[in-house]
């Protein structure tokens with residue numbers, strides 16, 4: 001059975017169409033943050049898969065103001081965006097890790113841009129202090145807003161291996177707080193982490209559903225040059241999922257998600273000269289086509 005607008009899962013574009021009757025784009029911003037998992041507050045070195053860009057390879061430049069970054073990306077994407085509105089997405093590093101007055105300043109600078117319809121903020125579940133939560137509640141009451149949490153796995157042993165720096169219970173606690181305050185949140189998960197098999201990955205997706213997330217972002221693991229993950233890969237030669245295995249897992253997840261759970265992504269975006277494995281993930285179009293094909297196959301649609 002088809003779900004929405006002839007799609008087999010409820011994508012972010014479907015959501016925007018339902019909510020705003022329009023296509024909405026995102027501009028990725030760099031708010032000049034670091035991450036408590038890198039600067040020693042929680043740990044040093046960060047998550048083992050995280051690149052120097054703080055998992056935000058396509059964000060604007062931190063040397064520019066927020067307004068300049070938005071304008072620059074609007075100019076770059078002008079043929080695509082035309083007269084449409086955008087979501088200002090604070091993407092790389094931990095975008096709630098700072099003094100609340102600074103956070104207020106940059107969030108509102110983005111929101112006050114005439115082309116910005118709303119705000120999305122990527123962060124960690126252990127990095128939303130009470131004063132920051134108050135600010136997020138205030139923004140959520142007045143603007144279209146969501147928050148993104150990088151869970152990656154529900155398995156605490158794997159979380160230790162990847163140096164995530166917080167346990168699953170912290171994610172669940174934060175998810176509950178956000179739910180209680182009607183703040184939409186999107187949870188990121190990775191398919192292909194070391195020591196995880198298909199069933200472990202499905203458990204993570206189920207856990208995200210149970211936590212009440214509004215949306216899910218499914219990434220393929222990218223082993224990026226220069227990361228600790230690259231070293232681990234060469235030391236242990238851990239299993240890399242094939243494209244077929246990846247597609248099977250993604251489609252299995254998509255089939256059990258609640259009908260209105262917003263799927264923000266079903267694969268990753270990697271830079272050609274930086275990704276070591278899996279190389280098939282660089283052909284994003286092919287990955288998306290294979291997922292679409294498998295969804296059709298499982299629904300007996302030809």
Ligand code: SF4
Pocket residue numbers: 035036037038045046047050051054055092093094124150164
């Ligand atoms: S929490 Fe995010 S920014 Fe920090 S090390 Fe992990 S992936 Fe990188």
